[in-house]
Amino acid sequence: MIFKKKLYIKGMDLKQNNNRRMISLIAPLAIGFSLCACGSDNVAGGGPSGTEAGNAITAQILIANAPAANARVKLVEHNSLDGQGYTATANDSGYVTIENVAIGSYTMEASLNESALQLPVDVKDTVSDVALGQQNLQKSVFIGGSITDFIDDTTESIKNMNGYVKFRGLDHSAAITNGKFEIFGLPAGHLNMVIIPAETADTVKVSVETDAGDSVTTLKPNTPEPEKETLLIDDFEDGDFYHRLAPEYTNFMFGGGQWAINTDPAIVNIDTLPGSFKITPVATYTPFGGSPFVAVIQDDGNGGKEVHFTIEFPDTSAYKQASAIVKVDIGNSGVSYDLSPIDTIAFEAWGQGSSDFVIIDATLKDVDATLGGAAFTIGKTSLELTQEKKKYKFALADILPNEEKRKSATTMGLVFHSDAELHFDNLEFIGNDLLNIWKSNK
Numbered sequence: 001m002i003f004k005k006k007l008y009i010k011g012m013d014l015k016q017n018n019n020r021r022m023i024s025l026i027a028p029l030a031i032g033f034s035l036c037a038c039g040s041d042n043v044a045g046g047g048p049s050g051t052e053a054g055n056a057i058t059a060q061i062l063i064a065n066a067p068a069a070n071a072r073v074k075l076v077e078h079n080s081l082d083g084q085g086y087t088a089t090a091n092d093s094g095y096v097t098i099e100n101v102a103i104g105s106y107t108m109e110a111s112l113n114e115s116a117l118q119l120p121v122d123v124k125d126t127v128s129d130v131a132l133g134q135q136n137l138q139k140s141v142f143i144g145g146s147i148t149d150f151i152d153d154t155t156e157s158i159k160n161m162n163g164y165v166k167f168r169g170l171d172h173s174a175a176i177t178n179g180k181f182e183i184f185g186l187p188a189g190h191l192n193m194v195i196i197p198a199e200t201a202d203t204v205k206v207s208v209e210t211d212a213g214d215s216v217t218t219l220k221p222n223t224p225e226p227e228k229e230t231l232l233i234d235d236f237e238d239g240d241f242y243h244r245l246a247p248e249y250t251n252f253m254f255g256g257g258q259w260a261i262n263t264d265p266a267i268v269n270i271d272t273l274p275g276s277f278k279i280t281p282v283a284t285y286t287p288f289g290g291s292p293f294v295a296v297i298q299d300d301g302n303g304g305k306e307v308h309f310t311i312e313f314p315d316t317s318a319y320k321q322a323s324a325i326v327k328v329d330i331g332n333s334g335v336s337y338d339l340s341p342i343d344t345i346a347f348e349a350w351g352q353g354s355s356d357f358v359i360i361d362a363t364l365k366d367v368d369a370t371l372g373g374a375a376f377t378i379g380k381t382s383l384e385l386t387q388e389k390k391k392y393k394f395a396l397a398d399i400l401p402n403e404e405k406r407k408s409a410t411t412m413g414l415v416f417h418s419d420a421e422l423h424f425d426n427l428e429f430i431g432n433d434l435l436n437i438w439k440s441n442k
Protein backbone atom coordinates (compact mmCIF):
# COMPACT_ATOMS: atom_id res chain seq x y z
CA MET A 1 0.00 0.00 0.00
CA ILE A 2 2.80 2.39 0.90
CA PHE A 3 4.69 1.41 -2.22
CA LYS A 4 1.62 2.30 -4.29
CA LYS A 5 1.46 5.69 -2.62
CA LYS A 6 5.04 6.36 -3.63
CA LEU A 7 4.29 5.63 -7.28
CA TYR A 8 1.36 7.95 -7.11
CA ILE A 9 3.48 10.75 -5.70
CA LYS A 10 6.06 10.22 -8.41
CA GLY A 11 3.41 10.65 -11.10
CA MET A 12 2.14 14.00 -9.82
CA ASP A 13 2.15 17.03 -11.98
CA LEU A 14 4.49 19.85 -11.05
CA LYS A 15 1.77 22.41 -10.49
CA GLN A 16 0.39 20.46 -7.57
CA ASN A 17 3.72 19.51 -6.10
CA ASN A 18 3.07 21.08 -2.74
CA ASN A 19 -0.33 19.52 -2.39
CA ARG A 20 1.01 16.08 -3.13
CA ARG A 21 3.83 16.48 -0.73
CA MET A 22 1.32 17.32 1.93
CA ILE A 23 -0.71 14.25 1.10
CA SER A 24 2.42 12.14 1.33
CA LEU A 25 3.04 13.53 4.81
CA ILE A 26 -0.51 12.95 5.92
CA ALA A 27 -0.87 9.54 4.29
CA PRO A 28 0.93 7.45 6.95
CA LEU A 29 -1.33 8.92 9.63
CA ALA A 30 -4.43 8.31 7.55
CA ILE A 31 -3.42 4.71 6.91
CA GLY A 32 -2.83 4.22 10.60
CA PHE A 33 -6.25 5.58 11.36
CA SER A 34 -8.09 3.47 8.83
CA LEU A 35 -6.35 0.33 10.07
CA CYS A 36 -7.65 1.07 13.54
CA ALA A 37 -11.11 1.63 12.14
CA CYS A 38 -11.12 -1.55 10.04
CA GLY A 39 -12.73 -3.64 12.72
CA SER A 40 -15.99 -1.76 12.52
CA ASP A 41 -16.06 -1.49 8.72
CA ASN A 42 -18.04 -3.89 6.64
CA VAL A 43 -15.61 -4.95 3.97
CA ALA A 44 -17.15 -6.23 0.76
CA GLY A 45 -15.36 -7.89 -2.11
CA GLY A 46 -16.06 -8.15 -5.82
CA GLY A 47 -18.01 -11.39 -5.50
CA PRO A 48 -21.21 -12.40 -7.26
CA SER A 49 -24.11 -10.07 -6.75
CA GLY A 50 -27.66 -10.75 -5.67
CA THR A 51 -27.02 -13.71 -3.42
CA GLU A 52 -30.11 -15.18 -1.88
CA ALA A 53 -28.85 -14.11 1.51
CA GLY A 54 -29.42 -10.42 0.85
CA ASN A 55 -29.18 -7.36 -1.34
CA ALA A 56 -26.29 -6.09 -3.43
CA ILE A 57 -25.35 -2.65 -4.65
CA THR A 58 -23.55 -2.75 -7.98
CA ALA A 59 -21.86 -0.09 -10.10
CA GLN A 60 -19.22 0.21 -12.76
CA ILE A 61 -16.78 2.98 -11.91
CA LEU A 62 -15.21 4.69 -14.90
CA ILE A 63 -12.53 7.31 -15.32
CA ALA A 64 -12.55 9.19 -18.64
CA ASN A 65 -15.03 6.52 -19.82
CA ALA A 66 -12.51 3.70 -19.15
CA PRO A 67 -12.75 1.22 -16.26
CA ALA A 68 -11.37 2.70 -13.04
CA ALA A 69 -9.59 -0.42 -11.84
CA ASN A 70 -8.86 -0.40 -8.10
CA ALA A 71 -11.08 2.60 -7.45
CA ARG A 72 -11.96 2.66 -3.77
CA VAL A 73 -15.65 2.73 -2.96
CA LYS A 74 -17.21 3.57 0.36
CA LEU A 75 -20.82 3.60 1.46
CA VAL A 76 -21.48 5.81 4.49
CA GLU A 77 -24.84 6.59 6.10
CA HIS A 78 -25.69 10.02 4.68
CA ASN A 79 -25.90 11.84 8.01
CA SER A 80 -22.92 10.12 9.59
CA LEU A 81 -19.90 12.17 10.61
CA ASP A 82 -17.63 9.31 11.59
CA GLY A 83 -16.89 8.14 8.04
CA GLN A 84 -17.59 4.51 8.96
CA GLY A 85 -19.34 2.28 6.46
CA TYR A 86 -19.03 -0.39 3.79
CA THR A 87 -15.88 -0.45 1.68
CA ALA A 88 -15.01 -2.17 -1.57
CA THR A 89 -12.51 -1.95 -4.41
CA ALA A 90 -13.39 -1.92 -8.09
CA ASN A 91 -12.06 -4.85 -10.14
CA ASP A 92 -10.07 -4.50 -13.37
CA SER A 93 -13.27 -3.77 -15.29
CA GLY A 94 -14.29 -1.09 -12.78
CA TYR A 95 -17.12 -3.24 -11.37
CA VAL A 96 -17.82 -3.05 -7.70
CA THR A 97 -20.34 -4.90 -5.56
CA ILE A 98 -21.32 -4.31 -1.95
CA GLU A 99 -23.54 -6.95 -0.41
CA ASN A 100 -25.83 -7.24 2.56
CA VAL A 101 -26.30 -3.53 3.11
CA ALA A 102 -28.58 -2.50 5.94
CA ILE A 103 -31.71 -0.44 5.17
CA GLY A 104 -30.86 3.25 5.14
CA SER A 105 -29.86 6.32 3.17
CA TYR A 106 -26.23 6.37 2.15
CA THR A 107 -23.71 8.37 0.22
CA MET A 108 -21.54 6.27 -2.03
CA GLU A 109 -18.12 7.73 -2.71
CA ALA A 110 -15.69 6.33 -5.23
CA SER A 111 -12.16 7.64 -5.63
CA LEU A 112 -9.02 6.97 -7.58
CA ASN A 113 -5.92 9.15 -7.44
CA GLU A 114 -7.10 12.74 -7.96
CA SER A 115 -10.63 11.84 -9.06
CA ALA A 116 -13.77 11.09 -7.10
CA LEU A 117 -17.55 10.94 -7.26
CA GLN A 118 -20.43 10.78 -4.82
CA LEU A 119 -24.01 9.72 -5.25
CA PRO A 120 -26.94 9.07 -2.93
CA VAL A 121 -27.99 5.47 -2.49
CA ASP A 122 -31.29 4.49 -0.84
CA VAL A 123 -31.52 0.93 0.46
CA LYS A 124 -35.22 0.24 1.12
CA ASP A 125 -35.05 -3.44 2.02
CA THR A 126 -32.53 -6.20 2.55
CA VAL A 127 -33.38 -8.31 -0.52
CA SER A 128 -33.62 -5.93 -3.53
CA ASP A 129 -30.49 -5.14 -5.51
CA VAL A 130 -29.55 -1.53 -6.30
CA ALA A 131 -27.90 -1.22 -9.72
CA LEU A 132 -26.17 2.15 -10.04
CA GLY A 133 -24.89 1.53 -13.57
CA GLN A 134 -21.88 3.36 -14.97
CA GLN A 135 -20.52 6.22 -12.88
CA ASN A 136 -17.73 8.49 -14.06
CA LEU A 137 -15.08 9.79 -11.70
CA GLN A 138 -14.39 13.52 -11.97
CA LYS A 139 -11.51 15.68 -10.85
CA SER A 140 -11.71 15.97 -7.08
CA VAL A 141 -12.27 19.13 -5.05
CA PHE A 142 -10.03 20.98 -2.61
CA ILE A 143 -11.44 22.91 0.32
CA GLY A 144 -9.18 24.81 2.63
CA GLY A 145 -7.87 28.06 3.97
CA SER A 146 -8.91 30.12 6.97
CA ILE A 147 -11.98 29.14 8.93
CA THR A 148 -12.98 32.82 8.98
CA ASP A 149 -13.41 32.69 5.21
CA PHE A 150 -16.01 29.95 5.61
CA ILE A 151 -18.13 31.23 8.49
CA ASP A 152 -19.43 34.63 9.55
CA ASP A 153 -18.11 34.44 13.12
CA THR A 154 -14.82 36.30 13.13
CA THR A 155 -14.13 36.40 16.88
CA GLU A 156 -10.53 35.84 17.92
CA SER A 157 -11.24 32.38 19.33
CA ILE A 158 -12.67 31.22 15.98
CA LYS A 159 -9.87 32.85 14.00
CA ASN A 160 -7.24 30.76 15.79
CA MET A 161 -9.36 27.75 16.64
CA ASN A 162 -8.22 24.14 16.69
CA GLY A 163 -10.52 21.28 15.86
CA TYR A 164 -11.74 19.21 12.93
CA VAL A 165 -13.54 19.58 9.66
CA LYS A 166 -15.74 16.63 8.72
CA PHE A 167 -18.27 15.88 6.01
CA ARG A 168 -21.60 14.16 6.51
CA GLY A 169 -21.83 10.88 4.65
CA LEU A 170 -18.19 10.95 3.58
CA ASP A 171 -15.03 9.46 4.97
CA HIS A 172 -13.05 12.71 4.99
CA SER A 173 -11.79 14.77 7.86
CA ALA A 174 -9.01 17.23 8.46
CA ALA A 175 -7.52 18.94 11.46
CA ILE A 176 -7.99 22.68 11.96
CA THR A 177 -4.82 24.18 13.37
CA ASN A 178 -4.68 27.86 14.33
CA GLY A 179 -7.81 28.48 12.28
CA LYS A 180 -6.39 26.90 9.11
CA PHE A 181 -7.27 23.63 7.40
CA GLU A 182 -6.98 21.93 4.04
CA ILE A 183 -8.58 18.86 2.64
CA PHE A 184 -7.92 17.29 -0.75
CA GLY A 185 -9.70 14.66 -2.79
CA LEU A 186 -13.33 15.49 -2.03
CA PRO A 187 -16.00 14.39 -4.51
CA ALA A 188 -17.64 17.27 -6.41
CA GLY A 189 -21.25 18.16 -5.68
CA HIS A 190 -23.10 19.19 -2.53
CA LEU A 191 -20.88 18.88 0.54
CA ASN A 192 -22.23 19.10 4.10
CA MET A 193 -19.19 20.37 5.94
CA VAL A 194 -19.20 20.45 9.73
CA ILE A 195 -16.68 22.47 11.69
CA ILE A 196 -16.01 20.96 15.10
CA PRO A 197 -13.99 23.15 17.47
CA ALA A 198 -11.81 21.33 19.98
CA GLU A 199 -12.59 23.76 22.77
CA THR A 200 -16.39 23.98 22.65
CA ALA A 201 -19.31 21.74 21.88
CA ASP A 202 -20.74 24.14 19.30
CA THR A 203 -20.37 22.76 15.82
CA VAL A 204 -20.84 24.93 12.74
CA LYS A 205 -22.60 23.50 9.71
CA VAL A 206 -21.61 24.80 6.30
CA SER A 207 -23.05 23.72 2.96
CA VAL A 208 -20.68 23.92 0.02
CA GLU A 209 -21.74 23.46 -3.60
CA THR A 210 -18.78 22.37 -5.70
CA ASP A 211 -18.00 21.47 -9.28
CA ALA A 212 -15.36 19.02 -10.44
CA GLY A 213 -11.85 20.35 -9.94
CA ASP A 214 -12.94 23.26 -7.74
CA SER A 215 -10.53 24.77 -5.26
CA VAL A 216 -12.70 26.35 -2.60
CA THR A 217 -10.86 28.78 -0.33
CA THR A 218 -13.76 30.97 0.77
CA LEU A 219 -17.53 30.98 1.01
CA LYS A 220 -17.76 34.71 1.58
CA PRO A 221 -19.51 36.48 -1.30
CA ASN A 222 -17.10 38.39 -3.48
CA THR A 223 -17.14 41.99 -2.40
CA PRO A 224 -17.68 44.08 -5.52
CA GLU A 225 -14.56 45.83 -6.70
CA PRO A 226 -14.72 49.55 -6.04
CA GLU A 227 -15.50 51.53 -9.16
CA LYS A 228 -12.27 52.49 -10.89
CA GLU A 229 -11.52 56.12 -11.50
CA THR A 230 -9.96 57.36 -14.69
CA LEU A 231 -7.63 60.30 -14.66
CA LEU A 232 -6.98 61.96 -17.99
CA ILE A 233 -3.32 62.87 -17.73
CA ASP A 234 -3.24 64.81 -20.98
CA ASP A 235 -5.35 65.28 -24.10
CA PHE A 236 -3.07 68.07 -25.43
CA GLU A 237 -6.05 70.37 -26.01
CA ASP A 238 -4.32 73.23 -24.16
CA GLY A 239 -1.39 72.92 -26.58
CA ASP A 240 1.30 73.30 -23.94
CA PHE A 241 4.02 70.95 -22.73
CA TYR A 242 2.77 70.35 -19.17
CA HIS A 243 0.10 67.93 -18.10
CA ARG A 244 -0.51 70.17 -15.06
CA LEU A 245 -2.64 67.43 -13.66
CA ALA A 246 -1.95 68.06 -10.03
CA PRO A 247 -0.68 71.62 -9.79
CA GLU A 248 -1.06 71.55 -6.01
CA TYR A 249 1.60 68.83 -5.87
CA THR A 250 3.78 69.77 -8.82
CA ASN A 251 5.62 73.00 -9.29
CA PHE A 252 5.93 74.93 -12.50
CA MET A 253 9.35 76.21 -11.39
CA PHE A 254 10.62 72.63 -11.13
CA GLY A 255 9.16 71.57 -14.44
CA GLY A 256 6.15 69.72 -12.99
CA GLY A 257 4.62 67.30 -15.50
CA GLN A 258 6.73 68.22 -18.51
CA TRP A 259 6.52 66.56 -21.91
CA ALA A 260 9.66 66.29 -24.03
CA ILE A 261 11.30 64.40 -26.86
CA ASN A 262 14.83 63.36 -26.00
CA THR A 263 17.24 61.75 -28.43
CA ASP A 264 20.54 59.90 -27.99
CA PRO A 265 22.76 61.24 -29.50
CA ALA A 266 21.20 64.57 -28.61
CA ILE A 267 21.36 66.14 -32.06
CA VAL A 268 18.15 67.05 -33.86
CA ASN A 269 17.49 68.63 -37.23
CA ILE A 270 21.08 69.69 -37.95
CA ASP A 271 21.43 68.28 -41.45
CA THR A 272 25.16 68.90 -41.59
CA LEU A 273 25.87 66.53 -38.67
CA PRO A 274 25.84 62.78 -39.44
CA GLY A 275 24.48 61.94 -35.98
CA SER A 276 21.42 64.13 -36.33
CA PHE A 277 17.83 62.93 -35.99
CA LYS A 278 15.24 64.54 -38.23
CA ILE A 279 12.00 65.30 -36.40
CA THR A 280 9.10 66.76 -38.38
CA PRO A 281 7.59 69.21 -37.73
CA VAL A 282 10.77 71.09 -36.92
CA ALA A 283 10.78 72.51 -33.43
CA THR A 284 11.49 76.14 -32.83
CA TYR A 285 13.23 76.78 -29.55
CA THR A 286 11.78 79.58 -27.49
CA PRO A 287 14.28 81.00 -25.03
CA PHE A 288 12.04 81.71 -22.01
CA GLY A 289 9.90 78.93 -20.60
CA GLY A 290 9.15 77.41 -23.96
CA SER A 291 9.74 73.91 -25.20
CA PRO A 292 10.39 72.44 -28.62
CA PHE A 293 7.71 69.90 -27.70
CA VAL A 294 4.87 72.31 -28.54
CA ALA A 295 5.85 72.03 -32.21
CA VAL A 296 4.69 68.39 -32.30
CA ILE A 297 1.27 69.13 -30.78
CA GLN A 298 -0.82 69.33 -33.91
CA ASP A 299 -4.47 69.48 -34.92
CA ASP A 300 -5.92 66.00 -34.94
CA GLY A 301 -8.30 66.71 -37.81
CA ASN A 302 -11.33 66.30 -35.52
CA GLY A 303 -11.31 69.71 -33.91
CA GLY A 304 -8.84 68.67 -31.23
CA LYS A 305 -5.11 68.34 -30.71
CA GLU A 306 -2.73 65.40 -30.47
CA VAL A 307 0.98 64.69 -30.54
CA HIS A 308 1.97 63.92 -34.12
CA PHE A 309 5.46 63.77 -35.63
CA THR A 310 7.78 61.69 -37.73
CA ILE A 311 11.28 60.83 -36.63
CA GLU A 312 14.13 59.73 -38.90
CA PHE A 313 17.14 58.14 -37.24
CA PRO A 314 20.73 59.06 -38.01
CA ASP A 315 22.95 56.72 -40.03
CA THR A 316 22.70 53.54 -37.97
CA SER A 317 26.12 52.27 -39.06
CA ALA A 318 27.64 55.11 -37.05
CA TYR A 319 25.06 55.13 -34.22
CA LYS A 320 23.88 51.61 -33.50
CA GLN A 321 22.53 52.54 -30.08
CA ALA A 322 20.60 55.61 -31.25
CA SER A 323 17.26 56.01 -29.49
CA ALA A 324 14.55 58.57 -29.00
CA ILE A 325 11.89 58.92 -26.33
CA VAL A 326 8.63 60.86 -26.13
CA LYS A 327 8.20 61.20 -22.40
CA VAL A 328 6.31 62.88 -19.65
CA ASP A 329 7.41 63.49 -16.10
CA ILE A 330 4.82 62.22 -13.64
CA GLY A 331 5.38 65.25 -11.45
CA ASN A 332 8.32 67.47 -10.73
CA SER A 333 11.41 66.80 -12.77
CA GLY A 334 13.78 64.34 -11.11
CA VAL A 335 11.29 63.49 -8.35
CA SER A 336 9.95 59.96 -7.99
CA TYR A 337 6.34 59.01 -7.29
CA ASP A 338 4.53 55.90 -6.05
CA LEU A 339 2.48 54.52 -8.95
CA SER A 340 0.79 51.81 -6.84
CA PRO A 341 -2.70 53.40 -7.15
CA ILE A 342 -2.58 52.78 -10.92
CA ASP A 343 -4.13 49.57 -12.24
CA THR A 344 -3.98 50.41 -15.91
CA ILE A 345 -2.23 52.92 -18.13
CA ALA A 346 -4.15 53.73 -21.31
CA PHE A 347 -3.44 55.89 -24.35
CA GLU A 348 -4.26 56.16 -28.01
CA ALA A 349 -1.41 55.67 -30.44
CA TRP A 350 -1.10 54.90 -34.10
CA GLY A 351 1.18 55.59 -37.06
CA GLN A 352 4.11 53.49 -38.20
CA GLY A 353 7.05 51.71 -36.61
CA SER A 354 7.62 49.88 -33.37
CA SER A 355 8.07 51.27 -29.91
CA ASP A 356 8.50 50.36 -26.25
CA PHE A 357 6.24 51.91 -23.66
CA VAL A 358 8.57 52.43 -20.72
CA ILE A 359 8.47 53.50 -17.11
CA ILE A 360 11.59 55.17 -15.80
CA ASP A 361 13.07 55.95 -12.43
CA ALA A 362 15.61 58.70 -13.02
CA THR A 363 16.49 58.73 -9.32
CA LEU A 364 18.13 55.29 -9.55
CA LYS A 365 21.67 55.17 -8.29
CA ASP A 366 24.44 52.77 -9.30
CA VAL A 367 23.02 52.19 -12.76
CA ASP A 368 25.06 50.98 -15.71
CA ALA A 369 26.21 54.23 -17.31
CA THR A 370 26.98 52.52 -20.63
CA LEU A 371 23.24 51.96 -21.11
CA GLY A 372 22.57 55.71 -21.19
CA GLY A 373 18.91 56.60 -20.56
CA ALA A 374 17.90 52.93 -20.79
CA ALA A 375 19.67 52.31 -17.49
CA PHE A 376 16.81 54.08 -15.72
CA THR A 377 14.09 51.93 -17.33
CA ILE A 378 12.33 49.93 -14.62
CA GLY A 379 9.61 48.40 -16.80
CA LYS A 380 8.64 48.22 -20.45
CA THR A 381 6.29 46.65 -22.93
CA SER A 382 6.47 46.58 -26.72
CA LEU A 383 3.94 47.77 -29.24
CA GLU A 384 3.72 47.89 -33.03
CA LEU A 385 2.04 51.03 -34.28
CA THR A 386 -0.86 50.48 -36.67
CA GLN A 387 -2.22 52.80 -39.34
CA GLU A 388 -5.60 52.72 -37.58
CA LYS A 389 -6.04 54.63 -34.35
CA LYS A 390 -5.70 52.16 -31.47
CA LYS A 391 -6.37 52.43 -27.76
CA TYR A 392 -3.70 50.66 -25.73
CA LYS A 393 -4.34 49.51 -22.17
CA PHE A 394 -1.48 48.13 -20.14
CA ALA A 395 -1.83 46.71 -16.63
CA LEU A 396 0.83 48.31 -14.47
CA ALA A 397 1.42 44.92 -12.84
CA ASP A 398 2.37 43.53 -16.26
CA ILE A 399 4.84 46.31 -16.96
CA LEU A 400 6.19 46.39 -13.41
CA PRO A 401 5.63 42.98 -11.81
CA ASN A 402 7.79 43.95 -8.84
CA GLU A 403 5.56 45.84 -6.40
CA GLU A 404 8.49 47.66 -4.85
CA LYS A 405 9.55 49.09 -8.20
CA ARG A 406 6.08 50.55 -8.70
CA LYS A 407 6.70 52.75 -5.69
CA SER A 408 9.37 54.86 -7.34
CA ALA A 409 8.97 56.23 -10.88
CA THR A 410 9.74 59.60 -12.35
CA THR A 411 8.78 59.34 -16.00
CA MET A 412 6.93 57.34 -18.64
CA GLY A 413 7.12 57.43 -22.40
CA LEU A 414 7.48 55.74 -25.76
CA VAL A 415 10.99 54.74 -26.86
CA PHE A 416 11.95 54.35 -30.53
CA HIS A 417 15.00 52.66 -32.02
CA SER A 418 14.22 53.23 -35.69
CA ASP A 419 12.24 55.51 -38.00
CA ALA A 420 8.65 56.05 -36.95
CA GLU A 421 5.56 58.17 -37.27
CA LEU A 422 3.62 58.66 -34.05
CA HIS A 423 0.14 59.90 -33.36
CA PHE A 424 -0.46 60.01 -29.59
CA ASP A 425 -3.38 61.26 -27.53
CA ASN A 426 -5.41 60.86 -24.34
CA LEU A 427 -2.99 59.40 -21.85
CA GLU A 428 -5.01 58.03 -18.91
CA PHE A 429 -4.35 56.44 -15.54
CA ILE A 430 -7.06 54.05 -14.33
CA GLY A 431 -7.19 52.92 -10.71
CA ASN A 432 -8.24 54.06 -7.25
CA ASP A 433 -7.17 57.07 -5.20
CA LEU A 434 -5.01 58.20 -8.08
CA LEU A 435 -4.26 61.61 -6.61
CA ASN A 436 -2.26 59.78 -3.94
CA ILE A 437 0.39 59.37 -6.61
CA TRP A 438 1.29 63.05 -6.40
CA LYS A 439 1.20 63.09 -2.60
CA SER A 440 3.89 60.39 -2.55
CA ASN A 441 6.71 62.46 -4.07
CA LYS A 442 10.16 61.91 -2.70
Ligand SMILES: [Ca+2]
Pocket (backbone or CB within 6 Å): 235, 236, 237, 300, 304, 305, 306, 425, 426
Ligand atom coordinates in the same frame (compact mmCIF):
# COMPACT_ATOMS: atom_id res chain seq x y z
CA1 LIG B 1 -6.50 65.39 -27.89
